[in-house]
Each structure stands twice: as structure tokens, then as C-alpha cells.
Amino acid sequence: MSASLERPGADAILSDLNPSQREAVEHGDGPLLVVAGPGSGKTRVITRRVARLVRAGVRPWRVLAITFTNKAAGEMRERIARLLEGERETNVYVSTFHSFCARMLRRYGAPSRGFAQDYTIYDEDDQRAAVRQALAEANLEAKQWKPGSVLSEISAAKNRMEGPDERDQQAIGYADRTIARVYRIYERLLAEWKALDFDDLLLEMVKLLREREDVRAELADRFRYVLVDEFQDTNRPQYEIARMIAAHGNLCVVGDVDQSVYGWRGADIGNILEFERDHPGCRVVRLETNYRSTKRILEAACSLIAHNVRRIENPLSTPNEEGEALRLVACLNDDEEARFVARSIERTIREDDVAPGEIAVFYRTNALSRKVEQELLARGIAYAVIGALAFYERKEVKDVLAYLRILGNPGDEPSVIRALHSPPRGVGATSVEKLRARAKERGLTLAQATVDPEAQTALAGKALRGLKEFGELLETISLLAAQRAPLRQMLDEIVDRSRYTDALRESRDPQDRARVENVHALLDAAEEFDRQQGHAGDLREFLDHIALLTDVDRTRTGPDRVNLMTFHAAKGLEFDEVYMIGLEEGMLPLVRELEAQDLEEERRLCYVAITRARKRLSLTYARVRRYFGMDRTGRPSSFLSEIPDGLLERGSPEIAYGPSDRLKAYARLDGWARERPALAAAPAPAAPASARADRASGAGPDPALRPLPSYAPSAGGFGDAGLSQGTRVEHPHFGAGEIVGLRGHGLAQRVKVRFDSGAEKELVAHYANLRRAAP
DNA sequence: GTGGCATAGCTTTTT
DNA sequence: GCTATGCCAC
Numbered sequence: 077m078s079a080s081l082e083r084p085g086a087d088a089i090l091s092d093l094n095p096s097q098r099e100a101v102e103h104g105d106g107p108l109l110v111v112a113g114p115g116s117g118k119t120r121v122i123t124r125r126v127a128r129l130v131r132a133g134v135r136p137w138r139v140l141a142i143t144f145t146n147k148a149a150g151e152m153r154e155r156i157a158r159l160l161e162g163e164r165e166t167n168v169y170v171s172t173f174h175s176f177c178a179r180m181l182r183r184y185g186a187p188s189r190g191f192a193q194d195y196t197i198y199d200e201d202d203q204r205a206a207v208r209q210a211l212a213e214a215n216l217e218a219k220q221w222k223p224g225s226v227l228s229e230i231s232a233a234k235n236r237m238e239g240p241d242e243r244d245q246q247a248i249g250y251a252d253r254t255i256a257r258v259y260r261i262y263e264r265l266l267a268e269w270k271a272l273d274f275d276d277l278l279l280e281m282v283k284l285l286r287e288r289e290d291v292r293a294e295l296a297d298r299f300r301y302v303l304v305d306e307f308q309d310t311n312r313p314q315y316e317i318a319r320m321i322a323a324h325g326n327l328c329v330v331g332d333v334d335q336s337v338y339g340w341r342g343a344d345i346g347n348i349l350e351f352e353r354d355h356p357g358c359r360v361v362r363l364e365t366n367y368r369s370t371k372r373i374l375e376a377a378c379s380l381i382a383h384n385v386r387r388i389e390n391p392l393s394t395p396n397e398e399g400e401a402l403r404l405v406a407c408l409n410d411d412e413e414a415r416f417v418a419r420s421i422e423r424t425i426r427e428d429d430v431a432p433g434e435i436a437v438f439y440r441t442n443a444l445s446r447k448v449e450q451e452l453l454a455r456g457i458a459y460a461v462i463g464a465l466a467f468y469e470r471k472e473v474k475d476v477l478a479y480l481r482i483l484g485n486p487g488d489e490p491s492v493i494r495a496l497h498s499p500p501r502g503v504g505a506t507s508v509e510k511l512r513a514r515a516k517e518r519g520l521t522l523a524q525a526t527v528d529p530e531a532q533t534a535l536a537g538k539a540l541r542g543l544k545e546f547g548e549l550l551e552t553i554s555l556l557a558a559q560r561a562p563l564r565q566m567l568d569e570i571v572d573r574s575r576y577t578d579a580l581r582e583s584r585d586p587q588d589r590a591r592v593e594n595v596h597a598l599l600d601a602a603e604e605f606d607r608q609q610g611h612a613g614d615l616r617e618f619l620d621h622i623a624l625l626t627d628v629d630r631t632r633t634g635p636d637r638v639n640l641m642t643f644h645a646a647k648g649l650e651f652d653e654v655y656m657i658g659l660e661e662g663m664l665p666l667v668r669e670l671e672a673q674d675l676e677e678e679r680r681l682c683y684v685a686i687t688r689a690r691k692r693l694s695l696t697y698a699r700v701r702r703y704f705g706m707d708r709t710g711r712p713s714s715f716l717s718e719i720p721d722g723l724l725e726r727g728s729p730e731i732a733y734g735p736s737d738r739l740k741a742y743a744r745l746d747g748w749a750r751e752r753p754a755l756a757a758a759p760a761p762a763a764p765a766s767a768r769a770d771r772a773s774g775a776g777p778d779p780a781l782r783p784l785p786s787y788a789p790s791a792g793g794f795g796d797a798g799l800s801q802g803t804r805v806e807h808p809h810f811g812a813g814e815i816v817g818l819r820g821h822g823l824a825q826r827v828k829v830r831f832d833s834g835a836e837k838e839l840v841a842h843y844a845n846l847r848r849a850a851p
Numbered sequence: 852g853t854g855g856c857a858t859a860g861c862t863t864t865t866t
Numbered sequence: 867g868c869t870a871t872g873c874c875a876c
Contacts, residue, residue, distance in 0.1 A: 144866085145866085172866070174866050175866095275866090278866090341864080441862055500852080500854090502852065624866075642865095643864080645864085668863070677864095681864080704861070704862085
């Protein structure tokens with residue numbers, strides 16, 4: 077690279093920094109903790125600090141910067157390169173923890189896999205399949221032991237760095253010991269298949285650093301400076317890794333306790349609190365000026381988060397202007413909410429000339445995106461949903477990738493079976509068992525058996541023909557792989573020879589057509605990867621790359637698309653205009669059936685979402701929401717009452733989206749006025765509340781934040797009306813219970829009742845012979 | 852062994 | 867309301 081005439085020197089690196097930012101950037105050697113509130117310029121601090129180190133003579137490849145997503149890594153790499161324009165080298169190592177570990181384990185081997193380098197990374201789908209098999213081997217019913225929850229138990233244990241033995245010792249009672257037992261089998265299966273799950277990548281790295289002094293020394297020597305972003309979201313193993321590599325003490329961590337929202341994933345706020353203890357004499361810099369949001373938005377966020385007890389006081393201020401009031405919009409139901417959001421977005425784009433990419437809609441659970449999507453679609457507004465249906469997790473994509481995974485690691489049995497079934501070749505479960513038995517006899521792996529003429533004789537007829545076909549294809553692509561053929565060529569071979577897309581293409585189902593498109597998108601992605609790496613991309617790197625992409629990484633966003641995402645996915649991003657929807661008690665904070673909820677984490681989540689907004693923030697909730705195909709009546713989130721009233725402007729959807737709808741809005745306010753006294757004044761049991769009346773009697777803008785009286789039926793028994801959520805009922809057989817959901821109308825109306833016995837049943841109201849019970 | 856249909860269960864968040 | 871699973875018929 078030729079030396080540029082304009083080399084941004086120390087001046088450019090330190091320009092327009094406030095005193096604390098400057099302090100963090102200029103800090104020399106030794107541990108540094110940067111407490112960075114939202115919008116306080118922490119990315120700027122990290123990039124400038126790295127640039128300053130390099131300018132001071134540190135070779136860029138001696139700096140390791142860890143980010144939360146690959147996208148953030150890419151952006152950071154770019155920003156650093158820009159700051160270092162003119163330097164000979166700018167190749168700072170910027171990566172996520174998981175990608176970094178995967179790379180190192182490929183180089184040095186995974187300790188628990190006999191230091192093998194040809195391991196496969198298992199995603200959640202693969203993990204669940206492994207748990208299912210482990211359950212089967214333990215003779216446990218998948219119905220009773222849900223693979224998903226067993227898996228999260230296993231993952232939680234791994235995050236605490238407990239193996240099956242430790243988990244067993246901690247176990248209390250049968251259920252707990254069973255989980256330890258399944259965990260042990262799960263570990264054995266993954267070892268057999270030479271697979272590592274996401275948690276393993278971190279644990280194996282810890283192990284590698286602990287067991288191999290030479291590797292630890294090599295990495296510590298290479299990476300003289302280690303920086304970790306979003307430190308509040310690191311878990312135990314991640315912290316261990318950072319600490320071991322930064323044994324020289326040049327560890328800089330940046331985080332904010334108030335933005336920790338991954339506690340459920342094992343993230344440990346304690347890491348931040350412990351950092352000072354683990355690093356005596358560490359420098360602490362606080363960034364307390366927010367450059368992102370208006371005063372009103374920031375104040376709303378600060379008032380909310382002040383309700384948390386487990387936090388460190390961190391006063392934030394902003395030089396920005398007051399800004400608009402936050403809009404708090406009460407909707408009758410989710411349809412109206414979606415319509416409001418879409419119309420308001422449409423207006424903003426058209427009248428305020430805001431780029432769609434500067435607008436975002438946030439929600440607590442993915443399920444809430446659908447209605448908004450429909451409304452945006454109906455208005456022809458382009459949007460991107462982040463994280464909904466991850467491309468690489470789709471069945472057709474995984475089917476085709478299974479072939480490549482076999483090449484990367486022939487021990488990966490589930491991939492062998494998956495490829496064998498894609499498309500169906502007449503080789504079913506029984507045939508696979510026969511083949512597996514024969515493979516075992518002859519000391520072969522399943523993959524080897526599929527191409528071994530002798531082993532193939534375990535099958536006959538249609539199954540044998542299918543197996544041979546598969547074996548030949550496998551041999552062809554193995555040969556291509558050995559010749560280091562481009563990935564695109566291998567995938568073409570797989571798709572053509574297996575005729576995977578043939579049946580799909582002929583199908584009448586439009587979804588199948590979309591599947592064909594997805595397969596082609598995969599082929600294009602492979603070709604792109606080939607190009608990036610020269611002629612042919614490295615197979616394992618390609619597979620790692622795919623496995624470690626985050627939702628944010630793999631979604632096509634852009635200036636022309638409105639962004640839809642969960643509160644979690646919003647972390648680290650910012651937008652001019654933000655809509656937070658579904659702000660009902662139960663949705664946010666979200667109540668879960670089994671696990672205890674962490675109210676403070678839910679509040680932090682709300683805080684993170686609010687602080688993403690630069691200029692304008694709209695908060696919406698719906699009186700009635702269809703969830704699980706059932707109408708649920710809710711009241712506004714208690715978090716809303718933690719925002720000072722003076723910052724909010726309450727409105728109905730019509731009023732909020734413009735004067736043209738005034739008439740309609742007045743008509744409706746009239747309706748509210750009639751209903752309101754009954755709502756507010758009546759003692760709970762007497763309030764009129766048929767399912768239909770419920771729907772009509774939306775919470776008015778004013779009494780909305782007051783907890784609404786619980787809805788109880790009118791006097792008398794039940795016909796086809798008089799049922800509502802929260803009603804206490806008695807069933808001749810099941811006993812007393814409470815209505816938790818309603819669906820349908822008239823004779824077809826069904827009610828979901830949670831009985832005091834704990835059982836939940838859905839009953840047809842007309843036939844169920846329910847009686848109203850005393851509360 | 853496969854594909855169709857019915858039904859149960861589900862949705863918290865993600866590397 | 868959707869989908870993944872389970873059962874049944876071919």
C-alpha cells in the first residue's frame with residue numbers, strides 16, 4: 077500500500093473525544109475497565125484505542141479485539157483500517173469469542189477430541205437431535221423429557237463449567253440425576269461424532285489453554301493487547317479465555333451492567349464486578365455522556381433503569397436537544413397495533429423523509445413480528461426481519477450442507493444419515509440400522525460403510541440401489557474435495573446428482589419453490605466464498621463460517637428496509653425512529669410458565685430497547701392480543717408506569733397517525749367515555765365482561781396505566797357469553813380453575829382453563845358444563 | 852419405507 | 867396460528 081499524503085496522526089485519533097473517552101484511549105499498559113453507558117461512544121473508544129496502540133508502534137496483529145457479532149467485528153475492522161490509513165499493516169485480529177476459539181481449535185486441536193482438527197460445529201438443531209438420541213439410548217420418553225429443556229440444562233451446566241460428573245454430584249432428586257445421565261450420553265455421542273457444540277468451543281479453548289502451556293504462552297506472546305467489547309455479556313469460560321491470553325495484564329474490557337441481557341445464556345454480570353477485584357490497580361473510566369438520544373428518550377430510559385437494585389449508579393446526560401415526547405399508544409388489539417405502526421412508518425418515510433433503514437420495530441418475542449409484517453407488506457414498505465427464520469437453519473439448506481459436512485468430518489454420523497435421506501432413497505431407519513451393525517462388525521465408520529462394497533451387501537433390493545447411488549455420489553465429491561475443487565462445484569455436483577431439487581421444483585406447493593430458491597442461494601453463497609478465498613474456498617472454514625454467523629450477520633438489511641427485530645437483537649444498534657410493540661404485562665416483562673423470571677433483566681432489556689432510539693420513540697400495547705391462536709386480554713406493562721408521565725404523550729392509534737382520522741377517533745373516544753365509568757368504578761366482580769364486550773371496551777388513553785380491574789363474568793351461568801379471562805370456574809370432573817384463554821365464538825367457543833390441580837385443559841364452552849366459582 | 856393426515860404443543864431471548 | 871411429531875394407509 078502506498079503511503080498516503082494525509083496520514084491521520086495522533087491528532088486525528090484524539091480529536092473530538094471528551095476527557096473520559098480520551099483517558100480510555102490514551103491509557104497505556106495494564107488492565108482497563110471502561111464503563112460505557114448507551115450511546116457514549118464506546119466503539120469509538122475501542123477503535124481509537126487500537127489505532128493509537130498501532131501508531132505507538134504495536135504491530136496490529138498483536139492486538140486481539142473481541143466483539144459480540146461477526147458483523148460488529150467486520151465494522152470494527154473497517155473503522156480501524158480507516159483510522160490507520162497509510163500504515164503498512166492494519167490487520168488487527170477482530171473476532172467473536174466463538175469464531176476465535178473455532179479458529180484456534182482448528183489450529184491446535186480440541187483437547188477432548190484427542191486434539192483432532194477435523195471436528196464439526198453443531199448448531200442448536202444438531203444439538204437437539206443429539207439430545208433426542210441420548211434420550212432414546214437412556215430409554216426415556218421424549219414426551220416427558222423435552223429435548224429442548226434437557227438441552228438448556230446441559231448448556232447451563234457447561235456455562236458453569238460442570239461436566240457430567242460434577243452435574244451428577246450437584247443433582248438433587250431423580251429428575252436432576254436423569255439430566256446428568258442424559259448429559260453424559262450426550263457428551264459421549266458428540267465425542268464419537270467428533271462434534272463440538274457452541275459451548276464446547278469455549279470450554280475446549282479453556283482446556284487447551286490450561287493443558288498446553290506452550291499454546292498459552294504462544295498466544296499470550298502474540299496478543300500483547302486484548303480488548304473485549306460487551307463485557308457484561310461474557311460468561312465464565314469467555315472471561316477465563318480472555319484472562320489467560322492477557323496474562324501480561326493488558327486487558328481492556330468495555331461494558332455496562334445495565335445492558336446485560338444474556339443472563340439466561342450464562343452471561344455473568346459478576347464478571348464486571350469481579351474485574352476490579354481480579355485486577356488490582358486497574359484503571360476505571362466511566363463514559364457518561366450520551367451522544368445518541370434526545371433528552372426525553374434518555375430520561376425515560378434512566379428513570380426506568382433506576383428501579384433496578386442490582387446495579388451500579390451511572391448517571392447519564394446528553395448535550396442533545398429535548399426532542400419530542402415519547403408516544404404511548406393504546407390499541408384495542410394487535411391488528412390495530414400493527415396497522416398503527418405500519419401507517420405511522422409510512423407517514424414518516426413519506427412526510428419526514430426518513431430512510432426506511434433508520435426505522436426499527438422491536439418486540440419481545442419473534443411471534444409478534446407477523447402482524448406488523450403483514451401490514452408493511454400490504455403497504456409495499458420493504459422490511460428485513462432479523463433472526464426469524466435463519467437461512468442456514470432451513471431444512472433444505474442443512475440437507476445439502478450435510479454432504480459437505482461428511483467430507484469435513486466423516487465421523488459425523490447424523491450428517492451421514494441426513495444426507496442419505498436427502499432426497500429419500502428408499503433407505504429407511506431399519507436399513508440404516510443394518511448398515512450400522514455391519515459397519516461395526518467390520519470396524520468401519522458409517523460413512524465408510526456407505527461406500528464399501530462389502531458392507532453394502534447388508535442391504536438388498538431398493539434399499540441397496542439407493543445406498544449405491546449415495547455411495548457413488550459421496551465418492552465423487554470426496555475426489556473433488558481431495559483435488560481442492562471449488563465449493564460451488566461440489567455443491568453443484570451434490571444438487572445435480574442427487575436430484576435434490578427435482579421433486580421440489582415440480583411441487584405445486586409455493587413453499588417448495590422457495591426451497592429451491594434457498595438451495596440456489598446457498599450455491600451462490602459458496603461461490604462468493606470461493607471467490608473471497610481465491611479459486612476454491614476452504615471447506616472447513618466455509619462450514620465454520622456458516623455455523624457461527626449470528627442472526628444480525630445473516631440478515632440482509634439496508635438503507636431501504638425497515639428493520640424488525642427482538643429486543644435482544646437490537647443490542648448494539650441504533651435508529652432514528654423506534655417502535656416498541658407488545659408492551660403488555662406478561663409480554664414485557666415476559667412471564668414464563670416454569671422458569672422463574674428475572675424482573676431486573678427484563679427491565680434492562682426494555683432499557684436497551686429504549687436507548688436504541690435517536691430521535692423518536694413510540695411505545696404501543698394492545699388490550700387484546702391473539703397469542704397461540706387465543707385471545708388474551710392484557711394490561712399495560714408495569715414498566716410503562718416507571719417512565720415519568722411528563723415525558724409521554726398518550727394517544728389512540730387514530731389520533732397518533734393523523735388528522736385525517738380525527739372523526740373516527742372522536743367516535744371512538746365517545747365509546748370509551750361511555751365505557752370508562754363502568755371499567756373504573758365498578759367493583760371487579762360486577763364489571764360487564766363478555767368476551768365480546770372485552771374486545772370493545774379498550775382501555776382509554778387515560779386510565780390505561782392504572783391496573784385494570786380484573787375481568788369477571790356477569791352473574792349467572794354460562795351460555796355462549798359471559799366468559800372471560802381470569803374467571804374462576806368449576807368443572808364437574810376437573811374441579812375449580814381459572815380461565816386463561818379464549819378462542820372462537822358462539823357454540824364453537826373454546827376456553828382454556830388452568831385447574832387448581834395444575835392441569836390445563838381446553839374445553840368447548842357450550843358442552844363443558846362449567847359453573848362460575850367463587851374467587 | 853414413505854407420504855398423507857391429524858393433533859399436540861408451542862414461542863423467550865442466541866453464540 | 868403454525869409446525870413438528872405421530873400414526874396410519876399404501
